[in-house]
Amino acid sequence: MKKFFYTIMYAVIVLASCEQVELKPYEGDPYVGFYDPRGFYMKQLQSAETNFVYMDESIVRDTVWFKIVAKASIPPADYHVKIRAYKNEISYLTNLKEAEPGIHYVPFDSKEMEDFLILKKGHLYDSIPVILLRDPSLKEEGRRLTLRITDSEDLKASDRLADDDQSHTFVVVYMADCFLEPANWKYSSLGLGKYGPVKHQFMVEQSGERWDNNFISTLDRYDKTYYAFKFRNALVLENQKRAAQGLPKLKEKDGTDVEFS
Amino acid sequence: MKIIKYYFALVMLCLLSACIDSRDDIYNELPDIEIANLESVPSEVLYNEVLYIDPTVKYGDSQDKEAFDFLWYKGVGSSLKLLSEEPVLEQKMDSLGTWNIYLKIIHKTTQLSSLATLFVKVNSQTERGWYVLKENAEGNTDLDFFKTAEDGKITPDAMADLIGRENALKGVPKGIMFTNNFRWKSPGSTSFTTYINTLIPFSEKEVGALRINDSKLMETTDNLFFEKSVDASYGFSGGIGAPQQALLLNNGNAHLMQAGMQAFLPAVFGDYSLSPHFTLSNAYGSYILGFDELSESFIYVKLLSASIFPFPQKQLENSRLSISSNNMKGRISFLENTDGSLNPQNTSYAQRAYAIFHENSRNDRSLLLGLDLAQIDAGQTTYGSAQFNPIMTADTLNYRVYPEIEKSEIFTLHKNYPILYFAYGNKIGSYSIEMIEQNRYKKEILAYPSEEKISYMHFIECMFDTNSFSYLVVATYTADGNYKIYRYKIAGNDVTQVGSPLTGRGKVKTIRYIAPSSSIMFYLYRYY
Numbered sequence: 001m002k003k004f005f006y007t008i009m010y011a012v013i014v015l016a017s018c019e020q021v022e023l024k025p026y027e028g029d030p031y032v033g034f035y036d037p038r039g040f041y042m043k044q045l046q047s048a049e050t051n052f053v054y055m056d057e058s059i060v061r062d063t064v065w066f067k068i069v070a071k072a073s074i075p076p077a078d079y080h081v082k083i084r085a086y087k088n089e090i091s092y093l094t095n096l097k098e099a100e101p102g103i104h105y106v107p108f109d110s111k112e113m114e115d116f117l118i119l120k121k122g123h124l125y126d127s128i129p130v131i132l133l134r135d136p137s138l139k140e141e142g143r144r145l146t147l148r149i150t151d152s153e154d155l156k157a158s159d160r161l162a163d164d165d166q167s168h169t170f171v172v173v174y175m176a177d178c179f180l181e182p183a184n185w186k187y188s189s190l191g192l193g194k195y196g197p198v199k200h201q202f203m204v205e206q207s208g209e210r211w212d213n214n215f216i217s218t219l220d221r222y223d224k225t226y227y228a229f230k231f232r233n234a235l236v237l238e239n240q241k242r243a244a245q246g247l248p249k250l251k252e253k254d255g256t257d258v259e260f261s
Numbered sequence: 262m263k264i265i266k267y268y269f270a271l272v273m274l275c276l277l278s279a280c281i282d283s284r285d286d287i288y289n290e291l292p293d294i295e296i297a298n299l300e301s302v303p304s305e306v307l308y309n310e311v312l313y314i315d316p317t318v319k320y321g322d323s324q325d326k327e328a329f330d331f332l333w334y335k336g337v338g339s340s341l342k343l344l345s346e347e348p349v350l351e352q353k354m355d356s357l358g359t360w361n362i363y364l365k366i367i368h369k370t371t372q373l374s375s376l377a378t379l380f381v382k383v384n385s386q387t388e389r390g391w392y393v394l395k396e397n398a399e400g401n402t403d404l405d406f407f408k409t410a411e412d413g414k415i416t417p418d419a420m421a422d423l424i425g426r427e428n429a430l431k432g433v434p435k436g437i438m439f440t441n442n443f444r445w446k447s448p449g450s451t452s453f454t455t456y457i458n459t460l461i462p463f464s465e466k467e468v469g470a471l472r473i474n475d476s477k478l479m480e481t482t483d484n485l486f487f488e489k490s491v492d493a494s495y496g497f498s499g500g501i502g503a504p505q506q507a508l509l510l511n512n513g514n515a516h517l518m519q520a521g522m523q524a525f526l527p528a529v530f531g532d533y534s535l536s537p538h539f540t541l542s543n544a545y546g547s548y549i550l551g552f553d554e555l556s557e558s559f560i561y562v563k564l565l566s567a568s569i570f571p572f573p574q575k576q577l578e579n580s581r582l583s584i585s586s587n588n589m590k591g592r593i594s595f596l597e598n599t600d601g602s603l604n605p606q607n608t609s610y611a612q613r614a615y616a617i618f619h620e621n622s623r624n625d626r627s628l629l630l631g632l633d634l635a636q637i638d639a640g641q642t643t644y645g646s647a648q649f650n651p652i653m654t655a656d657t658l659n660y661r662v663y664p665e666i667e668k669s670e671i672f673t674l675h676k677n678y679p680i681l682y683f684a685y686g687n688k689i690g691s692y693s694i695e696m697i698e699q700n701r702y703k704k705e706i707l708a709y710p711s712e713e714k715i716s717y718m719h720f721i722e723c724m725f726d727t728n729s730f731s732y733l734v735v736a737t738y739t740a741d742g743n744y745k746i747y748r749y750k751i752a753g754n755d756v757t758q759v760g761s762p763l764t765g766r767g768k769v770k771t772i773r774y775i776a777p778s779s780s781i782m783f784y785l786y787r788y789y
Binding site: 222230 | 444487488523524526530565567
């Protein structure tokens with residue numbers, strides 16, 4: 001009987017202790033960060049590249065977009081996003097000079113950019129642009145632009161690490177108006193020999209393909225064999241044509257012959 | 262207490278009486294649907310055969326099929342494809358591999374159902390046998406196939422016109438090649454299927470890729486070149502299928518297709534025009550030996566060659582003569598390999614070739630040139646590998662002495678001995694290259710009825726199949742558009758016909774024996 005009584009008593013106590021708690025909305029600061037598409041917590045979250053060399057001369061601007069993500073809460077209004085460029089010392093980035101505001105890209109604090117650097121109301125994800133400018137200096141060499149999100153009047157940057165902290169995250173833009181060696185040229189076993197900008201241009205003209213990272217990554221071994229054949233034959237014809245015009249063989253700027261071997 | 266007992270008894274009585282079956286339409290257990298008569302369904306059938314399945318259905322005491330719906334499905338990936346809704350399945354098995362067939366039977370009234378599963382393997386009909394490249398009645402190119410069983414028994418009725426009258430390759434047939442490693446992206450697919458056993462027949466104007474297992478013509482001409490001809494004008498004159506690459510002549514220029522590729526590469530660069538005669542040695546990586554009609558020189562083509570290569574002037578020490586293989590001022594009309602060495606210093610390398618060479622300045626004779634095939638074998642680093650002039654011997658074929666050879670257009674070599682067979686009209690003769698003069702020439706070893714003209718002759722040796730053989734194969738044609746294919750065993754001077762002639766419609770250009778063997782590629786050289 002006693003056992004029965006205590007069992008009933010404990011049950012009453014347990015049932016009486018449950019109560020419904022009301023969930024309150026987040027009331028802290030809103031945050032924003034660059035979206036990490038791979039979810040691997042890499043430092044370079046996104047990258048973009050633009051090469052004006054593939055575009056008509058009349059095109060003097062190009063825009064690349066980076067995806068951003070709201071953190072902690074969905075914005076109840078349009079929030080201004082602030083980004084900044086900085087010099088990133090990480091060694092695996094392509095060894096290019098930094099891009100300069102107003103010369104290679106529209107400055108982020110300009111009036112023009114004000115309406116674009118926005119995380120819109122109700123959006124978990126959004127995109128912000130970087131407007132690149134076709135400066136003549138890009139014909140000589142490429143530039144890079146490394147970016148981080150910083151605090152604005154509306155939003156805090158979700159990545160609070162300092163620039164010199166090796167774990168900080170960023171995005172990067174590569175820009176040029178000349179042929180640059182694709183990052184995967186050397187390790188793709190293309191069978192096309194040493195890279196050179198004149199060779200690159202010749203290949204683009206002969207094939208109608210960009211021969212950039214993206215294109216090279218689509219090739220299998222038989223595609224590469226085909227292109228090796230194609231370019232070898234085309235180069236012989238080109239040099240024959242040049243000889244008939246009294247011109248030397250096709251060469252790089254440093255005087256070495258263009259060869260596909 | 263008594264009242265309680267009586268009350269209890271009354272309640273029990275009521276309960277028990279409720280359980281008594283007093284109704285006629287009360288629930289009875291339904292029988293199972295039993296599907297039978299599936300044991301006789303074959304576990305293997307041939308491609309394009311019609312599979313016939315007539316199941317019996319037992320439902321209690323009834324076997325009335327009218328009471329059921331029948332649904333036949335084929336498993337396709339993770340989904341089901343409806344094949345038929347008839348009680349009897351009559352299904353053409355039109356794809357190779359194992360079919361998972363499901364039969365669902367549903368009782369129309371009760372909606373009870375039962376399921377049966379069958380596995381039927383579909384085998385190729387065309388993976389072993391004789392492929393005959395022929396000119397059809399319209400002057401176009403097609404293929405006949407004579408199926409052969411593992412024991413060598415040939416089905417006499419050909420599967421005719423495999424490419425089909427509407428799709429026949431335009432123009433007269435020129436040749437055929439085989440590879441076990443063609444790759445193809447079927448329509449709608451995003452990836453290539455590799456290692457497809459493929460025949461590559463070509464006519465003077467078109468080339469095709471035919472999948473052997475089901476005779477499907479996968480691609481033709483334009484799609485078989487990485488860069489199609491700008492004006493779509495093709496002129497195919499010859500080709501050779503080596504283990505590592507195929508070579509196809511288009512307007513005299515060589516296009517290569519490496520094993521594993523799906524198309525021919527752009528032409529090998531250079532100023533040349535190759536003769537349609539080629540040969541190989543027995544080395545898997547053998548260069549291709551040919552003749553350039555522009556420079557009038559013997560040449561060789563390496564794997565994925567950037568150019569055509571001539572041989573050096575340097576003669577092997579034991580060469581009996583010094584005829585240069587360059588600028589020879591003539592042309593060849595025949596080139597084929599056989600066993601045996603021509604270099605006493607390198608007798609272990611038992612591969613040679615013979616070419617019939619016609620000097621520009623002479624029409625009273627031709628030269629039978631003996632060529633050392635170690636020169637097209639990169640593994641022969643001491644006496645071969647293109648370090649020397651390949652010409653080792655030269656026999657004069659004086660037409661006054663050998664008038665039948667002058668009349669002949671079709672030649673072949675015995676693959677084990679240096680015997681040259683020549684065909685003229687409806688007759689075949691032989692020339693034993695290494696015998697003494699008086700015994701070497703037989704102007705007639707075989708003859709056919711006058712209405713049969715010889716269109717093809719080759720020594721075909723098959724050492725890669727369970728059914729191995731070594732035959733002299735001859736095809737004739739008659740004016741009424743029929744062909745006959747004869748096979749002969751040759752033992753010394755004895756020539757014995759094997760089996761009955763295979764017959765069909767058209768004029769035979771060339772023949773291939775194919776079998777599903779992993780070593781077939783090692784014997785491709787025997788066809789050249």
